[in-house]
Amino acid sequence: MPEHARPQDLQPLRPTLRDRVPVLPPGAPYLLRALHEDLPFNEIARAIERVPSVAGRLLALANSAWSSPISPVTSLEAACSRLGLRVVRTASIALAVAQPFNPARCPAFDAAAFWISALLNAEAANALAQRIQRDEVSTARTAALLSNLGLLWLAEALPRETGAALEATHDGPPGSLDRHLEALCGLGYIEASAQLAEAWNLPEVLQEAIASQQRADAQASVLAQLVSAATSMRATLQRDSGWTEDLRLLRLGLDPAAQQAAFAQLKFAQVRTVELAETLFAGH
Template structure:
């Protein structure tokens, strides 16, 4: 089977609202203002409600509540707004079987995203784009869970060889599926490349740095999961050529507070 055959079997392709697509393009336009972004945000009541809720959460709330989208947008800032809009659009695009732990899936995705942001700052890569790649890194798995359940048993296989196992069984793995979905959503090529090469970052075209950042973040997240968080054992478990050049001691100093903050952020969306 090839990816085209898989997509043709889907009953419906998850879609990102046009308002969200317009906003993503607007965030990438240096001429955009918070006022113009706020006007577009008001067109999507679901995203607008999440923005107000986040702006009034413990993480962002000031001396008074935000009652307007423009005030909330000003409080959150461009980077947080961009992340929230895309994450909200993506998390709202999928409906899965009740047996699938959708909240756990997104919490894991946001953990990878948080680690990606920290790593990106170390190596001089755009931290917010890295965060977005982390949020979306596993949408290929989610697409199959939501739309092609007969393949779900293969997708549920865990471990570093999961992509290879899927390729052996299906002819493609979750990175390729995710990259194809990102393409059909008209997301930037930087994001598509990071998703496509996350399992094989050293073969990314033009030595693109984001696939490596994403691969490193997944590796670190898996170590945290295996060793009960940002523990000394998790730190010791992280070694090998993939992580060369990363200051893991500095990363582990910053991880606990950041992961807690972004977990709260994820729970605002899921």
């Protein structure tokens, strides 16, 4: 535990954090449920229309240099068709859940880096789910996208403590940030993510995967193990390291060659995903 943090000092922080659960914008809960289901473009567009801020940002994305349309995209349904269902789902969820937060209160928090990692988590889960649970690809992407959302919450609600943890673990080993947050904030970002998922009444399958990702042993659900492995794969990519076989994925039937293929798929998507995150969240 960091020297300046005393266990007795942490006790008030948990109830303080519970009192600061951000409220999703009107229409966002319906949108999140709709995006969790397999719906056609026109119904997804109608769900997105309930959250005008998300609708506007998607239209902007469809007309951006990232999308490079031949002619202006002027309707939300056309934007959804232009961007494709996978991008629409991922971008809409990210934009909807980001809206209630103001992480600028924590100067050490890098919002662009956070969303790059979150979108890469989703891409890693996509690559793995295609090989392990093809019927749950969309769910796996969403769970991985939201798996670290608690860090965004901590940055806003406890900016001083979160900033100290971020600065202390800038180049630290995997898992060190969560441990420092536990010491300074009373809970880590994984537990905070689970609390948000529960408070927002996300589908139970997402709640379980987010809550269990840290202890994703053989008793955890397939989705929780997949999300846990996806975040590790993303971290390996961002460290510019080579992938080594993962026990969680071996348990799920993914042999070393298939794991390398999934990692190669993630690496191929990296530049495009980083550009998407920067387009969506630059200056926000």
